[in-house]
Each structure stands twice: as C-alpha cells, then as structure tokens.
Amino acid sequence: MPGSTQGSDLTDELLLPTVSPRRMAFNRFVGHRAAVASVFVLGTMVLFVALSPLTARYGVNEAVQAPPNYFLSPRANAWLGTDDIGRDLYSRLIYGVRVSLIIGFFSAIISVVIGCVVGAVAGFRGGRFDDITMRVTDLFLAFPFLVTLLVMRNMLGAIDWLRPVMGDISSVRFIILLFAIFGWMGVARIVRGQVLALKEREFIEAARAVGATRWYIVRRHLLPNSVGPIMVALTFSVVSAIIGEATLAFFGYGPQAGAGATSLGILVGQAKGAVNTGFWWLALFPCLVLVTIALSINFIGDALRDATDPRMQKDA
Amino acid sequence: MLRFIVRRLAWSIPTLFFVTFLVYIALRIGTDPVESYKRINPRVTPAKIQQYIEVNGLDPNYVRGYFQWLVNFVTLDWPRSIKGSREVWPQLKDALANTLRLGAAASTVGISVGLLLGIFAALRPGGRRDVTVNTAAFVGISIPPYVSAILLQLLFAVYWSRWFGSTLFPTSGVYPPGHTGFNLVLMLKHMVLPTSVVAIQIIAVYARYMRSSLLDVLSSEYMRTARSKGISERRVLFKHGLRNALIPVVTIAALDVGAIVGGLIITENIFSYPGMGKYFLSAFGEGDFPLLMPWMVLIVASVLVFNLLADVSYAWLDPRIRLD
Amino acid sequence: MSESILQIRDLTVTFATPLGPLVAVRGVDLDVGAGELVAVVGESGSGKSVSFLAAMGLLPSTATVQGSVMLDGVQLVGASAKQMRSVRGRLLSMIFQDPLSALNPVHRIGAQISEMLRAHQKMSERAARARAVELLEVVGIPQPGDRAMQYPHEFSGGMRQRVVIAMAIANSPKVLIADEPTTALDVTVQAQILEVIQKVQKQFGTAVVLITHDLGVVARVCDRVNVMYAGRFVERAAVSDLFDAPTHPYTRGLLASLPQAGKERLVPIVGFPPNMLRPPSGCAFRARCADAISDCEHAVPELRAVGAAQSACIRAAELMQPR
Numbered sequence: 001m002p003g004s005t006q007g008s009d010l011t012d013e014l015l016l017p018t019v020s021p022r023r024m025a026f027n028r029f030v031g032h033r034a035a036v037a038s039v040f041v042l043g044t045m046v047l048f049v050a051l052s053p054l055t056a057r058y059g060v061n062e063a064v065q066a067p068p069n070y071f072l073s074p075r076a077n078a079w080l081g082t083d084d085i086g087r088d089l090y091s092r093l094i095y096g097v098r099v100s101l102i103i104g105f106f107s108a109i110i111s112v113v114i115g116c117v118v119g120a121v122a123g124f125r126g127g128r129f130d131d132i133t134m135r136v137t138d139l140f141l142a143f144p145f146l147v148t149l150l151v152m153r154n155m156l157g158a159i160d161w162l163r164p165v166m167g168d169i170s171s172v173r174f175i176i177l178l179f180a181i182f183g184w185m186g187v188a189r190i191v192r193g194q195v196l197a198l199k200e201r202e203f204i205e206a207a208r209a210v211g212a213t214r215w216y217i218v219r220r221h222l223l224p225n226s227v228g229p230i231m232v233a234l235t236f237s238v239v240s241a242i243i244g245e246a247t248l249a250f251f252g253y254g255p256q257a258g259a260g261a262t263s264l265g266i267l268v269g270q271a272k273g274a275v276n277t278g279f280w281w282l283a284l285f286p287c288l289v290l291v292t293i294a295l296s297i298n299f300i301g302d303a304l305r306d307a308t309d310p311r312m313q314k315d316a
Numbered sequence: 317m318l319r320f321i322v323r324r325l326a327w328s329i330p331t332l333f334f335v336t337f338l339v340y341i342a343l344r345i346g347t348d349p350v351e352s353y354k355r356i357n358p359r360v361t362p363a364k365i366q367q368y369i370e371v372n373g374l375d376p377n378y379v380r381g382y383f384q385w386l387v388n389f390v391t392l393d394w395p396r397s398i399k400g401s402r403e404v405w406p407q408l409k410d411a412l413a414n415t416l417r418l419g420a421a422a423s424t425v426g427i428s429v430g431l432l433l434g435i436f437a438a439l440r441p442g443g444r445r446d447v448t449v450n451t452a453a454f455v456g457i458s459i460p461p462y463v464s465a466i467l468l469q470l471l472f473a474v475y476w477s478r479w480f481g482s483t484l485f486p487t488s489g490v491y492p493p494g495h496t497g498f499n500l501v502l503m504l505k506h507m508v509l510p511t512s513v514v515a516i517q518i519i520a521v522y523a524r525y526m527r528s529s530l531l532d533v534l535s536s537e538y539m540r541t542a543r544s545k546g547i548s549e550r551r552v553l554f555k556h557g558l559r560n561a562l563i564p565v566v567t568i569a570a571l572d573v574g575a576i577v578g579g580l581i582i583t584e585n586i587f588s589y590p591g592m593g594k595y596f597l598s599a600f601g602e603g604d605f606p607l608l609m610p611w612m613v614l615i616v617a618s619v620l621v622f623n624l625l626a627d628v629s630y631a632w633l634d635p636r637i638r639l640d
Numbered sequence: 641m642s643e644s645i646l647q648i649r650d651l652t653v654t655f656a657t658p659l660g661p662l663v664a665v666r667g668v669d670l671d672v673g674a675g676e677l678v679a680v681v682g683e684s685g686s687g688k689s690v691s692f693l694a695a696m697g698l699l700p701s702t703a704t705v706q707g708s709v710m711l712d713g714v715q716l717v718g719a720s721a722k723q724m725r726s727v728r729g730r731l732l733s734m735i736f737q738d739p740l741s742a743l744n745p746v747h748r749i750g751a752q753i754s755e756m757l758r759a760h761q762k763m764s765e766r767a768a769r770a771r772a773v774e775l776l777e778v779v780g781i782p783q784p785g786d787r788a789m790q791y792p793h794e795f796s797g798g799m800r801q802r803v804v805i806a807m808a809i810a811n812s813p814k815v816l817i818a819d820e821p822t823t824a825l826d827v828t829v830q831a832q833i834l835e836v837i838q839k840v841q842k843q844f845g846t847a848v849v850l851i852t853h854d855l856g857v858v859a860r861v862c863d864r865v866n867v868m869y870a871g872r873f874v875e876r877a878a879v880s881d882l883f884d885a886p887t888h889p890y891t892r893g894l895l896a897s898l899p900q901a902g903k904e905r906l907v908p909i910v911g912f913p914p915n916m917l918r919p920p921s922g923c924a925f926r927a928r929c930a931d932a933i934s935d936c937e938h939a940v941p942e943l944r945a946v947g948a949a950q951s952a953c954i955r956a957a958e959l960m961q962p963r
Contacts, residue, residue: 034451139335142619146578150600151339154346243460247582250462251597271466272586278474287463295458302454537741541804543698546729547759549721555755559746635791636745 035303038296045293049098056091060261064088071279081281083270089281092262093289099255100264100293103176103245108237110180112230115187120218122188123195134192137185145182146247153178153253170256175248179241187233194226228304235301239294246290264290321628328620332613333386339612340382343605349374352603353398371395372605385609395606397599407595408610414490415591419580421511426518431565433519434526435558441531449523456520461579465513465586472509485509488588510587514579521575525568530561563634566626573622577615644671645847646695646732646815651707651717653687653694662917664690666871667707669943672815675845677838679858679879681894682868683913688851691868692817696734697724712814730760733808737820739800743792749776749803750788756810775806778843779836798829805836812844819851834861855898859883867891870914870924872940877949887951887960889929923953931959 048055057079063069064078069086072078080089122130140148156162156178157169167173198204198221207217242264248254249265250272267286274282343349353368354360369375372395373385388394394404437449473487485508486492495502533539534557542556543549581593588594592611599607631637653665665687672678682688694705695716709716711731716724736742744752753775754768763771769788776784779802792800801821808816818837822830838861841848850862858865858879865882867875867890875888886892893909911928914920923941926932935954946956953959 142574142623144574144577144581144615144619146581147596147615151342151346155342158345158348239458247460247462250582251585268463268466272462275466275469276473278470278478280470280474283466283470287467291455291459291463294460295455298454298458537736537738538744540698541736541742541807542744544696544728544734545756545759545807546725546727547755548725556744556747560744563746634746636793 032303032306034299038299041292042296042300045097046101048094049101052094052098056094058088058091060092060095061087062091071277071282073279074281080285081279083282084273089267089285092267093264093285096262096264096267096286097289097293099172099261100242100245100290103172103179103255103263104238104242107176107179107183107241108234110176111183111237112187112234114180114184115233116191116226116230118184119188119191120195120222123192123199124214124218130192133188137189140182140185145244149178149182149244149248150251150253152181153248156181170254172255175245175255176241179237179244183237183241187230187237190229190233191226194229195222198222198225228307232301232305235297235304239297239301242297243290243294264293317628317631320631321624324624324627328617328624331620332616335616336386336609336613337382339616340385340609341378343608343612344374344378344381347600347603347605347608349398349603349605352605356398356602356604368395368398374605389609389613394610397607398604399602404607404610407607408614411590411592411595412614414589415580415584415593418507418510418514418584418589418591419576421507422514422580423518423576425511426515427522427569429515430519430522431526433523435530437523437527438530438534439553446527450527453520453523453527456516457524459516461513461517461582462586464516465509465583468509468513469586490590506589510583510589513583513587514576517579518572518576521568521572522565525565526561529564530557533557533561536560559633563630566629566633569626573619643674645674645712646670646672646849647708647710648691648695649708649710651691651694651705651709653690653699654704654706656702656704657917659917663919664871664916665694668868668871668873670866670873672847672849674814675841675847676864677841677848677850677862679850679852679862679865680868681852681855681858681865683853685913685916686868687871688868689819692734692819692849692851696728696732696817697721698728698734726760729756729813730811731814732817733811733813733815734817734819735801735804735808735821738824739797739804740792740824742804743800745792748789748791749795753788753803753807753810756807760811771810772806775810776803778809779803779806779840780832781806796829797825798832801825801829801833802836805833805840809840809844809846813846815847815849816840817849817851820853821850822857823852823854830857831860837861855883855894867894870916870919872924872952873943874925874952875949876943881947881949885947885949885960887946887949887956888925888953889931889959890925893928931955 058064063086064072064082065086067086069082070084072082072086074081078088078090080093082088083092118133122133153169156166157174166177204217204221207221212220245254245263246265246268249263250269252269254265254269255263264286268290271283271286274280349372350365350369353365357364370384371388371393373381373383373388375381375384396403397407433449433453437446440446469487472483472485476485477483486506487509488506490506491499491502538560539552539556542552547555577593580591581596583589584591584593585597592614595607596611598604599611648668648670651665651668652663655662655664664685668687668691670678670680670691680688680691690699690703693699694703695709695711697716697719699705705717707717711727714723714727714731716727716732719727743749747755750769750772753772754763754765757763757768757771758765761768773784773788776788781787781799781802787795787799792803795803805821816837821837822833825833834857837848837850840846850858852858862879865875865877865879866873867882867888869890875882875886875891877887882891883895886895890909893907896907897909899906909928914924914927920927920937922937922939923929923932926936929936933955941952941954943950943952944956946960
C-alpha cells in the first residue's frame, strides 16, 4: 500500500506500490477465501443447531445405551464417544453450540447497541460525559479481563434488586447481560473515534451549514460511514462472548442452563477431567469446535475490515 | 521526563485508593466475607467473628470499613486467611515469585519470537511466508489458553509416555510431588508447557501488530530517503525501519498486560502451577477476603506501573512525544 | 553544451499491475551537462518522477527498467545492488517532494546527515558531525550547531527542505535530482529553496535536474526545459524560447494555464491524461489537442528540430506563429 498520496504527484505515487499488486491480490484472495470458507463452516453449524431435533441423535441427558455406557470411545452409536455418564458427545455438542451461539450473538448485539449510543453521544457532545465514559472504559480495559469478569459476576449476582433484570446468576440471561455490560466499551471507543473523525470532515460541516439537524447527520452520514467498523466490532464481540462464556464455564462460573442443558464452555470444562485419564475425545472435540467457531468469526471480521477499511479500497 | 514520572506516580496513589475502594465494595458484595468465614469455620464463636470483622475492615458502613482495612493494610497489620488461619504475605510472596518467573519467561519468548515473526512476514508482503505467519497468528489468537493447555496436557501427560515410554515435560506443579530444595533443570522442565501456552498468545498478538506496523513503515517516504543514501539494506531496516515500527507496538503492549495476566491465571490453574492465578482462583472460590485484597492491590498497582512504563518507553522511542 | 555527465538513452519503465503491464516511461533520451540546471516539466503521472527513480534504482520490484542511464561513464541500468549503493548518495542524490515525510522522525538531523557522509567517506563520527553542521550552514540554517541536535518535527517546512538538501549534497554528488522540491511548501518559501538549490549548483558544480509541474518555477532558475507527456518528451527548448515560442500544443496549453499579471483568466487544458494501460495510437495528446488532424493518429511523433527547439508535434512548424 502506498503511504502518503498527498501532493500533486498522486498518479506517480499510485504507480509505485511497495507491495506488488499481484501479490496483494493473492494475499487478499487467500484472506477472503478463508472468510468465504468460514461463512460456509459457520452456516453449517447454525443449520445443525437450528435443526437440532433432526441432527442431534440423542436428548441432552439421554444415555446412548444401557450401562456400561460411560467413556465409550467414538463408535457407530456414539460418533464422538460418550462422557462419564454415557451421554452422546456429538448430540451434546450441538446443544452446547446452540447455547454458546445464543450467548455470543445476543450479548454482541446488546453491546453494539449500547456502544453505538454511548460512543455517538460521547463523540458528539464531548465534554464531561466524554471524559467520564472514556476514563471508565480505560480503567476496565486495562484491568485483567478475567478478574473483572469474575468479580463483577459475583457482585451483580448478589445484588437483589438487579435480579428481575439480570436473572439468576447461573442463567443464560445473566451471562448475556454480563458480557453486554463489558462488551459495549470497546464498541463505544470505536464509534466515538468514528464520530470524532467524521466531525472534522467537510461534508458534515457542509450539512451543518445548510441547517441539517444533528439527528439527520447521524442518520444520513454517521451511520452509513460507521457500518464497516461497527460490523467488525460486532463480530469480535461475538467471539469474545463465546470464548468468555467458555472461560467462565471452564472454571465453574458459567451458566447452568436448566437441568442437564449444556454449553460449549461446560463441555470444554469437562475435558479438564478427561485429560489425565486419556479419554481424548472428550478433550479434543469440544476444543476443536470452540476453536473452529472462534477462528471462523475472526476470519469473517478480518475480511469485513479489509473490505470496509477505506485505506484498503485504493487498490480494489 | 523525571518530572513526568514523579507526577504520574503521585497521581497513581489516589487512583490506587479509588480503584481499591471499588474492588473492596465489589468483593464485599460479591463474596460476602463474613458468610464465607462462617462457612469455612462453622464452629467459630461470635467473639471471633467480631474480631474478624474488625481486623478486615468489614464494618457495615463501606466507607468506614474501607478506611479500617486501609489502616491495617498500610501498617502491615494484615489479617490471616480464613482457611487455616495462615499468614498472607508468605503465600502471596511465593505466588508472586512463581508468576513473575512464568510471566517473564513467557513474555521474553513471546515478544521476541512474535516481533521476529512479524518482521519476517513484513519483509516479503504477500509472499508464502507472510501468508503462513499471518494465518498462524490468526489461529493463535483464536485459541483460548485453556484449549491449548488441555491439548498440550493431553499430548504430554498421556500420549507421549504411552507412545515413547517416557515423560518429556511434566504437566503440573513446579517440582514433582515431595521434592524439596532448588533444582534448576527440574524447574525449567516444569515451566516448558505453561510457558508455551502463555507465549503462544503473546507471539500471535505481537506478530500481527509488528507485521502491520512494519508494513506501514516500509512504505513510508523516509525509508526511500534512507535507501537513496546508498546505505546497506540491513542498515535501512534496522536503523530506520524498526524503531519507527516499534512505536505503535509499544502502545498496545501496555494494554496487553491485562490479557497476559488473564492467560496466566488460566494457565496456572490448569498446570497446577502455584502462582498468582492459582492463588486468586482458590481464594476467590472460597471468598477468602484476607487473601484477596492484597492480591488485588498488587494487580492494580502493577497495571498502573505498566501503563506508566508504556508511556515512558513511547516517549523514549518517539521524540515527537513530549511528556509534560 | 559541455560534456554531459548524465546520459539517458531510450529509457523505458514498465510496471506489472493486476490489469496488465503499464509502460510509464516510453523511450526517453536526455543529456545533462556537468553543473547544468535542467528542468523536466509535466503533469502528474507523466512519468517524470519514475524516470529518475529508475535512474536511482529506487523503483519497487514490480518495475522493469530498460535502456541506458550513464552517469559519469558508469552504466546504472542493470547495475548490481552493491554498485547502485555506491552510486546513490555519492554521485547521484535526490531531494523529495515532502520534506516532512522524507526525514526519519526518530533520528536527529545531524545524525541523518552524518549517516550520509559516513556511508561513502572514511570519516570519524565526530568529523562527520562537524561536517554536518557545516553543511547546515551552507544551506542557510541559522545556529546550525544547535539545530543539528534537533529532530525533524522541530523544523518548519522550508527549513526541513534545506536539511534534505544539505543531506543530498553531503558528498558533493555530480548530479542532484530535485523531485518537486517546492511543491509542498508555502509560496513565500519556494523562492528561498530555489535560491539554495542554485547556490549549491554554483558552489559545488553539481548538475541539477529539477522535476516540476510548475512552469513558474522553471522560468526562475533553469537553463533548458524538457516537457514530458504520457511517458515521452514532447518538447525541449531553452527557457526563453519555450516561453516566447512554444512549439508543442501541450506546452502552449501549460503556458495558457499559468497565472500571469494582467491576464484576464486562466485557460485550463481540457480533458485528462490518457490511460497509460491502453495508450491511444499516434500522438498521446491528440484527444486533448485543438489542432489535431487525422495524421496525428498514425504514428507516434518523434522529437524533431523546430528552429532552436525540438518538438514532437507533426504540425509544429506550421502552427508556430510569432506572438
């Protein structure tokens, strides 16, 4: 990518890319190919989850066969093996991915909505509101996330008057809201940065000069210009919520989604116990699914950033 | 520069008070220290409970309670842990030493390998090695530390010995059970796997940042000027490129300390490594207020110190930044 | 004209792009005499910068350079990287358009100049520092001793360009290429920088190639002008001839678009430069030329003598009328 193209010799500059265009195209192709594959993988997973009555072979707590049925290695009636009480890992993965995806998407959407509002207001209004929100986000972002998450989880779960909103501490709703409470900060920073950058641009000044209202400017200029970064932020908050849930569940602080219901985190957490006994399938498959989901969403987010970053459009 | 550091340090003291106050409230609401004390010590007398409340600053009034705790903390009159009534400082000290060793090893390996990979990739943008490094780094940031830890444990704790008949790397603790005294080789062997898990994260993050930062620098005009001087390509890269490329990397480094600490907590727990992370998780699980508060103070202080360090090294690398 | 120090023959530069090969420079010939100040004028993208970056060996790896560039009897096209390194900064150096981005922000000015010195001369660090201060004085920087210890961001635009010049002349090169040295500067500073360049040319006997799109700059300092369009020279003339009696319609267009006292309004050249990926047949300027005839389509016109000048317009003689 050529660096600066200010000045008159724009075309001369464009003739001198430091990265050869062909290689760049190759690079982009690989990046996008990964993103396309990721969409396909993720789509397949969503389909499997949505059609769980058809795709899952057993109920969430159903044993695959009469005892002895525990710790069976992968076989015909349990494709990915069974756990300590004879439940089918393949079916439980489908149920677990369902809970994880719900947590990821809902908490990401809530974070993005809160983040957009707070970021836009902070950016437009500036002043004390801006100062305080940015200080708070700085503080939270600098602190070890896992520690904050655990401490805040316990605190929010112990406040009685929050329970009607947050739900019980071990519910899926609680986890979704918990991640939303942290997730908006990153989004707010991005949106605020966009607003500050846009405020300086001529077309906003022009719109203001002809008497456009603030809401009109937000709707017609700010939102269309921020869709790219917001989409990218959305994908990354989905990943961080899914991984975050798995982390909490791994240490036993995750959701207990009703009797026997499961999540990806719970399944990965079980792997901890399976390691030293050599029940490799219990460790390998949940980890593989988790990493696949995280990797796919990261690839999609990266491709979205490439596609929407105006700095990258020059060589399109 | 010195004035800036002094002023920042002076500012960090009220910040430390404020943040520890927040932590104090969060822990009191979240872990209910008195209830935890009663749960761990079921047959404790009311007088003992009253004494516990006083030494820990657990007055029903949060502000008064916080200042009680603060006075005890600053005068080094630290209460004993609720479980087994042990002194806190010796435990915290050992945990800190173990974690610093693990963190330093992982950061050294992670940062140097990460930066090298980033440079390596950026020198041939779009080439095969660039695509490989970039993809690998992507996979690296997508793997949570407990996943790589579990998979490494599975490989080394179970299958390595099954396949090759001997254990290569131990998967838990600092020493084998029952070992006493200092043994460097044994200790290093125990550190290999936890260090790798934390380092993988650091490598992935730094390789990506370094790559994109160096790519920006390589296409800048002062690199062309440097080349027009007729100096060697190596000198162009090292003398003119790297220092500029490091400037944005340093800013993110401070922000990343939090993530590294998170990775350490997870890793230590899985590898039963007796460090700050394991200390925190067990203390948090039991609601052990006397153990938790000093730990928190230490973490908050180190976050503040690392932020200061990042600002200072930023200014040191970039003469355009003036600290005052 | 004295013996030429820089001799360019049939220089062609091709870039590999995703849309196919792009020939940015198409068979350029140029002679620069020792100590001469020559201008190369053209629009953005006409290939003027690319030609001389090719001579410096500073083009990216996507570029293919053909033809011949002889500097003081040394062939630069196809020279090894090591040979090019010993030429760059010693015999041939370059000043870039934007002095802010051309200087490394994290190194002191004095260090950046002494690096240039020590790259080509056996010199102690201390001697190089002392020489750097002298050079800063030559280009007219006040308190050069103190300024040498400062960083680029502590200088104004004009002062920065003086620093870049000091660096470029550090090893008394035979040829100095000034690529739009005044474009990024304030109008008031431009004249000063041109003076510095002229001073350097006289004092060190350095030949200067001034690349610019601004005929106003050319009028002030140069002896000979070469007008470039779409990768070719379309006119060469002495400065006075060019302004009095331009032989090529493109040059006439450039002059008409130049602001002048007493002129009612500026007349821009209509249209855009041709797409260099698919250049038109015949004369590249014909689509924008008011005087084009059907013959212009047939062959690429060569430079031919028209009076004292050379022109690549087939109707040059017939269109020229004294003003």
